[in-house]
Structure formats: structure tokens, C-alpha cells
Amino acid sequence: MKTYKLIGTCIASLFFAACNDGLDEEVGLNIKVTTNENVSFDGQIITAKKGSPIEFTLSGDPDFLTFFSGEAGCKYQYRERETIDPSQIKSSTLNFSIWFQYGNPSTMIEKHVYISDEFTGLYKDNYEADSLLVEQFEKDGKWKEVIPQSEYPVASVGNADLATSYSYDMSEYMGKRMAIAICYRGIENTAAQSKMYFERMHITNVMNNGQEADFSAGSFGFTPINMKNKWNLKDQTSMKNEREYGTVTNNTAGIWNLTGIGAGSFFIHSTDAGNPLKYSWLVSDLITVNSCSPDQGTKIKDITQRLDTYTYTYNEIGIYNVTFLARNANIDHSSTTTYHMVVNVVE
Template sequence: MKTYRLISLGLIVWAFAACDDGLDKDISVAGVTVAQDENVVCEGVTVNAKKGEPIVFNFDGEPDNIVFFSGEDGKSYDFRNRTTIDISQIESSKLTFTIDTNYGYGNATSYADVLHMYVSTNFGGLYKDDFEADCKQVEEFQWDELVPVEELPTNISQTHSYEVDMTPYLGQNITFAISYKGQDLANIQGRYNFTDMKITNVYKNGKVTEVPAAEFGFNALNISPAYPDSEQLKNLKYQTSLWDSESNLIVGNYQYATITVGYDVAGMWNTSAISTSNRFYIHASSRNTQVSDVTLKNTWLVSDYIVVNSCSPDQGVTIKTMSNRLSSYEYTYDEIGTYKATFLMTNSNYKHEDAKVVTMVINVK
């Protein structure tokens, strides 16, 4: 049976004492102690623990709420409001993706000058409620090429993989844009499949993070045909946002729509799998032979602003609320290292909230 000794630890970073706020308990008396045994030893304000061995934290003062930040990657109190990574900490940043043209027909003419991929650090962004203005600005804007057009697929059944250095764009708001514009009605307007598009950041400490295409905020601009034949859109009958109560096409919704439910429509972007398998594509369109409604397709896919070195704020775990009692909490560190463990403790009512932060150094060997 283990024998425990208790030692009070914690550097109080900040605390507000209750005044005339009606709080029943004084947050200033709340504290944290650590149970010591042969695997957990305290030296001053440092807790020395063995890898894989549980640490037991005990609580004094009965705070209403406690949120625990272990200090591991993604769980640091100091980074709870951080949304970008310091550029100096990034070793490399790359955009990678694959394009293939694996449709069963077409020829080199079907793909000649149809696809363009762009990037910009000063595009003003889509209005998203003024289609005419959005069309004008994307087509007249001076984009930079993300991938030189001569390096994009030039024929049927080709697969090309790409790697683009993103370090020149660190710290900037960038916009990606993909333009698909049919060139010749006498030929098939080809299909392009995009897979595994993501930005990968490698940090100097060895950590790797990825931002998938699903987080780029892509929006379509379906410029042509502006008013598609209703027969084409029957495949989208389950995409209810496109139709009014009498099954009439809501043109304003179609103009910015991607296919998310239903079957493919010629010349429209399909993003139904972008969040699950990081895949999207634009469907091929027929040549003008015995089909009266065939038009040259002109459509864009434009991202929201992307900050290459963006990150999600670190998160703590709520271990106590007003609805549960908690006198102790057990946590195990599975990797060797030094961590800054933090407890955010609060007392609150409908008028006021008092908070106290207790931190300690956890040295895992």
C-alpha cells in the first residue's frame, strides 16, 4: 500500500477576491496540493514524477469550477488565446495536393488552358451576396500563379502531385483560387479531381501540424451557365438549399453553390467529401453534339483568408463544475519532459465571477 505525504504547491498568477458580489465562497483560499509517494516527489514548486505514473492533485477551498491545462502540446494555459504560431518557430511550411484527370474520355484539347490555380496576399475577399461584383473582381484581379499552368495536367488519365513552399506567405492573409474555364465546345470539357490538399507546418521542436482543404473555406462562383437548364439540376433535388417551396431554383443560392448532396452536375464543383476524405472535384461537361444546352463552363473556387501559420487555441479540460463535487484529480504524463501544469479555478453566480490561477512545474523522467 502506498504512503502519501501532502505538500502545498502553486504559484498564484492572479486572483480576484470577492467583494460585494454575493459569492458564498472566497476564491483566494482555494489551492492545490500534490500527494507524494515513491514515484512522485516534490522539491519546492517542482513536482518530479516518473513517466507513466499517476499524479494525484488535491483541492482546497471548494472552488465551483476547475479547468486543468496539463502543459502538453495543445494544452497550455499560456496559449489558450493563441491563434497563430510565431514565424520564428516554423522550420518549413508546404502546400501539397494531387490532381488527376481519370475520366474515360477526352483528349489534350479538352484540358488545354482550362484549369488555372492562383494565390494572392491582397485579394479583397468575396462579397458572397453580390454575385455580379464577385465575378468581376475574380476575373479582373491580378492573381499570382500558385502552380504554373504548363505544370498542370494536359491530357486524360494523368496524375500530378504538387508541393508548394508556403514560407514566403507566413504571417499574411492569403487567398487560393482555382479557375475552370472551358475553351472549345467541340471537345469534352475535362474533369479534374483534387485529393489530399493540405498545408503542413513543421516546427523547430519537431511538432507537425496540418491544415486540410476542408478548413480553407472554399466558395464557388458558378459564372456560366448563369441559369442552368433545370434538367441538369435534377441530380441536386436533395440539396434543398437550392430550391424554394415550389421546387423553383433559387438562382442566388445556385450562383455560390457547390455540390454537397446528390449526383454530379456538369461544370460544378463537388465538395461533398472534402471534410471526410479531403477530396473535391469538378465534373466534366459534354461537347456540343446533339445536346442543345451545352455551354462552355466557367466556374471558380475561391478560399476565405488563410493564415498559413494559424493554429487553434490550446484547450484545457473541465474537471469540476458546480454540479459535481471533486476533492482530487489524477493525471498521468506518458512522455518524458518538463510541463507547466495550470489549474484555473473560479467561483461564480449570476452577478459575478472570481478566478484564481495556480501553476506548478511537472518534471517527468
């Protein structure tokens, strides 16, 4: 009996040790490059003709693997960057497009796109204070118009292809904290109060070296202030909760839909003729012009799959610092490693 117990104990110990080794396993990664008439590799630099696929052979089988191509927006060294040194910025612009659907936007609604470096920011938990604050700023002329009223579209159109584009110089706000606000106010209901679309809103900073860095409206922290939330309007009954600061994912008259905000696109829905006038604000957090969205890598592998090769094609001449970020992770242990390579893309 003692012999069986001893054997059982030994087996259990071995099993536990094996499991522990698996949980604590350090991530491994090794990469080779498949060469051909268009791709060569000297052990340090990959030289490839523009438009030629580069095949990386992968070994080590990490749980997760992310690829940074080294192109603009995909640089490993900028994966955590949220601001850019102002001295490195040549120009800065706020860019977006606007289009209206239904009704007559020139007479049915009053619309404003504002900016201010004096705005103190929303409370977001005190609706009365926030609604008074934005209106008092407007009354005191502290909001600055981004678009002159004469330059808004005067007619409704059928789709975003017919949107009017705007570009606003942000240089005077460099190094300052400022807010962007949008005011939509119905003024006539004999026809539909127009649906107002914003497309691809972002701040573009052009660097001294010619490269560009975008800061999307998805990072602006926009918060609605639904000025008629207590009126219980019949065409807003589908909105049950968060009526003071809430958004919708459908078409609710006079309420902001921000489902496309990640790409800088959003809208406030129209109101049928004869229905009550709508009134709402959309106000950003306090942001800085030299903010930027962190660079992103491409997730090419997770723990559910095996990946032996990865192919990528560069279509522009240049030198790129490529990085593979590998990670093993479980509830008890995490291990990461990087593999860096240089790619020289030639004509």
C-alpha cells in the same frame, strides 16, 4: 399578526441573502498530487517517470475546469495567440493531400490550387463581382500555381490512404496577407467528372526551438463561388438556398462540402457521365503565414458534474508548465482563477 409578518420578512431576507451569496461566490481551487514510486512532489515541482500516470486531487468544486498540459498546442499562455512573431519561425509550409474518386481526373476536369499576395479579397455579398474577380486574376496570371499540372494525381483511387501529399514553401509570404484559391472546372463528361478530396490542409510553422505550430484550413475562411448556380442543373436541385456562395452537407454534384474543414478536409462531389460540366471556386480570406490556431485546453469538468481527481500521463521527457483554469459563472456573476504547476518528466 405583526409578529408573523416580521418572522416572514426575516426568513425572506435570509433566503435572499443566501441565494445572493451563492450567485456571487468566488471560484476556489486547490490541488494536491498523489505520490508513489514513480511520481514525487516537493510542493513546487512534480517529478514523474515517462509514461507514469499523475493523479491530481482537486478541491474547491468550481463550476467549470479546464486543463492545459503544457505540451505543444496545449499551453495556457498561448490560449489567445493568433499570430507568431516571424523572427521566431524557421520554416513555413502549406501541407495537404489530394485524391480523386470516380472518372479520369486527368481528362475529365481542370484543377488548380492557387496562391496570391495581390488578391484583394472577396466581397461575399456581390456574386457577379466576385466571380469576375477570380476569373480576371486567372486571366491576368496573378494567381500562382501551388502544384504544377503535371504533378496532380492522374487516376482515381478508392480511399484517402492513397492520397498524394504536397508541401509548398510559404517563406516568401511571411508577413504578407495572401489568399489561397482552388478552381474545379469540368472539361469532359463522357465519363464521370471526378470527386476531388483535400485532406489535412494546414500551414505548419517550425519555430527556431524546433517546436511546431499548425494553422488549419478550418481557420482560412474558405468561401465557395458556385459559378453555375443560375443554371438550375438537374443534379443540383437538392440545393435550395445560398446557391451563389453555399456549401452542402451531402453529396451534391459540383458543390463543395466543408463539413470536415475543422480538420482541414473537404471535397467537391463528382458528376455522373453525360451530365452538365461543373465549375466552382473555393477562395480563402486574406490570411497571414504566421497565423496560428490558439492553443486549446481539455475541458475536464462542467457544472453538471463533480470531479475529485484528474489523471494525466506524459509520454515524452521534458519540463511542462501545467495550468488548471477554474471558473464559476452565472447570469449575474463570473469568477475565474488559475492554478499553475511544473511537471518534470524523466526517463
